[in-house]
Amino acid sequence: MNDVVDSGVKPGFCIRCGASVKLAIPKGDNRLRRICIDCDFIHYENPKNVVGCLLEWQGKVLLCKRAIEPRYGFWTLPAGFMENQESTIEGAAREAYEEATAQSDDLRLFSVYNLPHISQVYMMFYGTLKDGFARANEETLAVDLFHQSDIPWSELAFPVVTDTLTRYFETNEQNKKGVYCADILSRPGEPLQIVRHRD
Amino acid sequence: MNDVVDSGVKPGFCIRCGASVKLAIPKGDNRLRRICIDCDFIHYENPKNVVGCLLEWQGKVLLCKRAIEPRYGFWTLPAGFMENQESTIEGAAREAYEEATAQSDDLRLFSVYNLPHISQVYMMFYGTLKDGFARANEETLAVDLFHQSDIPWSELAFPVVTDTLTRYFETNEQNKKGVYCADILSRPGEPLQIVRHRD
Numbered sequence: 001m002n003d004v005v006d007s008g009v010k011p012g013f014c015i016r017c018g019a020s021v022k023l024a025i026p027k028g029d030n031r032l033r034r035i036c037i038d039c040d041f042i043h044y045e046n047p048k049n050v051v052g053c054l055l056e057w058q059g060k061v062l063l064c065k066r067a068i069e070p071r072y073g074f075w076t077l078p079a080g081f082m083e084n085q086e087s088t089i090e091g092a093a094r095e096a097y098e099e100a101t102a103q104s105d106d107l108r109l110f111s112v113y114n115l116p117h118i119s120q121v122y123m124m125f126y127g128t129l130k131d132g133f134a135r136a137n138e139e140t141l142a143v144d145l146f147h148q149s150d151i152p153w154s155e156l157a158f159p160v161v162t163d164t165l166t167r168y169f170e171t172n173e174q175n176k177k178g179v180y181c182a183d184i185l186s187r188p189g190e191p192l193q194i195v196r197h198r199d
Numbered sequence: 200m201n202d203v204v205d206s207g208v209k210p211g212f213c214i215r216c217g218a219s220v221k222l223a224i225p226k227g228d229n230r231l232r233r234i235c236i237d238c239d240f241i242h243y244e245n246p247k248n249v250v251g252c253l254l255e256w257q258g259k260v261l262l263c264k265r266a267i268e269p270r271y272g273f274w275t276l277p278a279g280f281m282e283n284q285e286s287t288i289e290g291a292a293r294e295a296y297e298e299a300t301a302q303s304d305d306l307r308l309f310s311v312y313n314l315p316h317i318s319q320v321y322m323m324f325y326g327t328l329k330d331g332f333a334r335a336n337e338e339t340l341a342v343d344l345f346h347q348s349d350i351p352w353s354e355l356a357f358p359v360v361t362d363t364l365t366r367y368f369e370t371n372e373q374n375k376k377g378v379y380c381a382d383i384l385s386r387p388g389e390p391l392q393i394v395r396h397r398d
Contacts, residue, residue, distance in 0.1 A: 012214065012215065012216075012217070013212055013213060013214055013215070013216065013217035014212060014214075015211065015212055015213075015214050015242070016211060016212070017211075017212065018211070018212035018213075018217045018218075018219075019217075020217075028337065031282065043214070044280070045283055046247045046248065046280055046281055046282065046283060047248060047281050047282075047283055047285075048245045049245065049246060049248065049320060081243070081245055082245055082246050082320075083230065083245065083246075084244055084245060084246055084318040085315050085316070085318055086246075086315055087313035087315050087382050088311065088313055088320060088380075089313070089380075089396065090315070106397070108380075108396065108397060108398075109311060109378060109380050109396070112287065112308060112311075112322070114286035114287055114288070116284050116285055116286050116289070117284070119283040119284055121248060121281075121287060123311070138227065178377055178378065179308060179377065179378035181287075181288075181307075181308050183286050197288065197307065197308070198305070198307060
């Protein structure tokens with residue numbers, strides 16, 4: 001019943017005809033939706049996917065220092081909102097290029113994180129940083145390659161980044177990569193609250 | 200540049216202020232977006248997730264006969280659009296209940312399908328049909344449990360359903376369940392066009 005909280009903006013008008021919208025439960029539905037009072041168009045809102053990747057080169061992992069809010073100045077794995085008409089893997093590769101001028105090889109799905117409190121799903125891939133090349137651009141203050149022992153754990157931007165890196169190094173040690181699923185319930189800067197799904 | 204094709208409706212007005220929108224590339228972006236000519240609000244559009252599940256009971260799989268378009272009268276696995284403020288697994292369980300009055304146990308992620316031509320991502324889970332109980336409701340003409348040998352292959356609603364079932368029985372035989380990723384490029388009724396990702 002509260003699926004309209006998360007849009008970031010209160011949609012007050014119909015995208016189709018410009019009339020006002022009301023909050024109501026459509027026939028055959030069980031949730032409040034924004035419905036046009038004039039043309040009856042229903043404005044469904046759904047979770048957004050964030051796709052990203054962990055790229056490795058000679059035992060080091062690529063991180064980017066964010067040049068944009070939220071979490072300006074913190075380190076992150078390249079990731080961003082998936083676009084229409086692309087696949088998750090294409091989106092992850094695109095984000096690596098947009099945020100770190102990095103090309104990726106052999107991307108495979110590594111983790112799926114639900115962030116229900118902000119209606120997002122993260123899908124993180126792992127692969128190889130092509131030619132070991134990356135360069136900062138307008139979305140990043142810096143890019144760098146980090147050995148496991150040098151990861152700036154206290155300066156990571158998001159719980160998803162912390163957990164993806166943690167899990168990646170664990171699975172390296174175990175020499176066992178599957179797809180890992182979890183719910184993350186905490187916000188950046190808060191103590192990590194995570195519910196790991198069964199393997 | 201063509202990420203605005205898929206919304207199902209041409210948004211002509213701003214959801215925030217009701218003024219007209221124009222198609223333009225925002226500063227720092229590289230795609231056409233619908234931007235309000237008055238308040239400059241940018242209307243991002245992103246892929247939607249469809250979550251569903253394959254529920255087994257005593258060696259049989261639960262299928263539902265669709266009572267709604269598209270693919271009215273065809274058989275499907277319970278699945279539908281993920282809602283805000285839920286996890287993928289919660290969404291899959293909800294759909295099983297809404298479409299088949301079915302409760303599920305031990306859901307685990309089974310497959311991730313990209314359908315870039317319609318800007319959707321399917322995430323299918325597998326698990327147990329609780330107490331073997333399911334019942335048709337307003338979204339379904341019938342529900343039934345099928346042995347592998349009885350699956351109505353020619354009457355399945357969507358390529359994702361066909362491929363999830365195929366892959367499920369394969370992995371049963373191999374006694375090996377991982378998470379399986381693929382791009383599906385064909386539409387219902389067309390010959391299956393699928394690009395399987397590397398395991």
